[in-house]
Amino acid sequence: MKTSPIIALDFDSSQKVFDFLSLFEGDMNVKVGMQLYYKEGPAIVHQLKEAGFDVFLDLKLHDIPNTVKSAMEVLAKLGVDLVNVHAAGGKSMMEAALEGLDKGTPAGNRRPSIIGVTQLTSTDEKQMREEQLIDTSLRESVLHYAKLTQASGLDGVVCSVHEASLISEECGVNFLKVTPGIRLPESGKHDQIRIATPEEARRQGSTHIVVGRAITNAADPRAAYETIHSKWKGMDGE
Numbered sequence: 203m204k205t206s207p208i209i210a211l212d213f214d215s216s217q218k219v220f221d222f223l224s225l226f227e228g229d230m231n232v233k234v235g236m237q238l239y240y241k242e243g244p245a246i247v248h249q250l251k252e253a254g255f256d257v258f259l260d261l262k263l264h265d266i267p268n269t270v271k272s273a274m275e276v277l278a279k280l281g282v283d284l285v286n287v288h289a290a291g292g293k294s295m296m297e298a299a300l301e302g303l304d305k306g307t308p309a310g311n312r313r314p315s316i317i318g319v320t321q322l323t324s325t326d327e328k329q330m331r332e333e334q335l336i337d338t339s340l341r342e343s344v345l346h347y348a349k350l351t352q353a354s355g356l357d358g359v360v361c362s363v364h365e366a367s368l369i370s371e372e373c374g375v376n377f378l379k380v381t382p383g384i385r386l387p388e389s390g391k392h393d394q395i396r397i398a399t400p401e402e403a404r405r406q407g408s409t410h411i412v413v414g415r416a417i418t419n420a421a422d423p424r425a426a427y428e429t430i431h432s433k434w435k436g437m438d439g440e
């Protein structure tokens with residue numbers, strides 16, 4: 203995917219998606235999540251791809267290896283650019299996901315990139331320790347899942363900005379660090395916990411940022427996107 207911000211299209215219909223996208227010019231990165239995909243199905247992906255967008259299909263698969271492999275084979279045929287699984291599904295599941303993608307990618311096409319979700323950005327250490335019974339720091343848990351994801355052959359992880367530099371040190375700068383939970387100082391936190399600004403994401407080495415409500419709920423979504431994009435690009439340009 204391009205390195206411009208990935209806009210989370212958390213809308214309940216394709217009509218609302220295209221009304222929203224009509225505010226913009228150009229072929230941005232977009233993310234289709236569960237709400238939109240479960241409502242509109244594969245058609246929304248085809249429409250976005252035909253319109254020139256790079257598509258992150260964020261379905262966070264987590265099931266037994268055989269089921270995930272078969273599902274990934276189907277998703278690969280959609281021509282999406284990026285897909286994901288929960289790293290908590292384990293190494294066999296992640297390897298099976300990769301196998302499914304390889305099998306489903308049409309000849310001559312590039313296999314979609316695949317990343318593992320470490321700890322959701324809505325999770326904090328207390329919740330992780332008490333509800334998941336993981337007896338370590340949140341950063342250690344995220345790093346553990348990042349290493350497991352890399353050992354399974356995947357291309358990167360979903361993590362928060364706060365773990366990105368640690369993951370770069372241990373897994374390399376080219377290992378994808380896709381970071382949701384991006385907020386401008388004036389944006390609400392909503393249900394997110396491990397949030398950060400676009401500038402912080404750049405400093406910490408995120409490879410991609412995912413932004414939803416800070417853009418989609420803004421009074422002027424295009425201005426919000428441009429502000430976030432310029433803060434994210436920093437001095438390096440794109």
Ligand SMILES: O=c1ccn([C@@H]2O[C@H](COP(=O)(O)O)[C@@H](O)[C@H]2O)c(=O)[nH]1
Pocket residue numbers: 210212235319321322323324360361382383384392394412413414415416
């Ligand atoms: O750990 C994760 C994994 C995925 N997400 C998704 O990103 C967007 C964030 O939306 P905001 O409105 O910017 O909070 C959303 O679609 C989530 O499903 C995440 O937030 N954290």
